[in-house]
Amino acid sequence: MNKKNFRIGAATVASLVLLVAINAQAAEDFQITIKDHRFEPTELVVPVGQKIKIRVDNQDPTAEEFESHELNREKIIGGNSQAVIFLGPLKPGTYKYFGEFHQDTAQGLIIAKDS
Numbered sequence: 001m002n003k004k005n006f007r008i009g010a011a012t013v014a015s016l017v018l019l020v021a022i023n024a025q026a027a028e029d030f031q032i033t034i035k036d037h038r039f040e041p042t043e044l045v046v047p048v049g050q051k052i053k054i055r056v057d058n059q060d061p062t063a064e065e066f067e068s069h070e071l072n073r074e075k076i077i078g079g080n081s082q083a084v085i086f087l088g089p090l091k092p093g094t095y096k097y098f099g100e101f102h103q104d105t106a107q108g109l110i111i112a113k114d115s
Helices: 003-026
Strands: 028-035 038-040 043-047 052-058 064-068 073-077 081-087 093-099 107-113
Touching: 028 043, 043 052, 052 073, 073 081
Parallel strands: 028 052, 043 107
Antiparallel strands: 028 038, 052 081, 064 073, 064 093, 093 107
């Protein structure tokens, strides 16, 4: 690879990294807490057509998995730790999620609707 092609390739990679960073920053922030093997809030209302960032704070000493077949997401959150889940843009509707390790108590809904 010559210097010119290398510079073009490096510039393209840098542009893509910048676009990813801008898109991640543009996501609207939401919070879900896991405590006593339950999600709080149990219903999270988010805007339609926007990227969202959900910070999941697991306050239990044991791990839990945020899972949603409808949202195509699985994320293990260690005990007493946090994770970030990016979603969207979502169409109007209700999307179920649950805790894989405590399905009997860890249940929730993400409701995407116009504001």
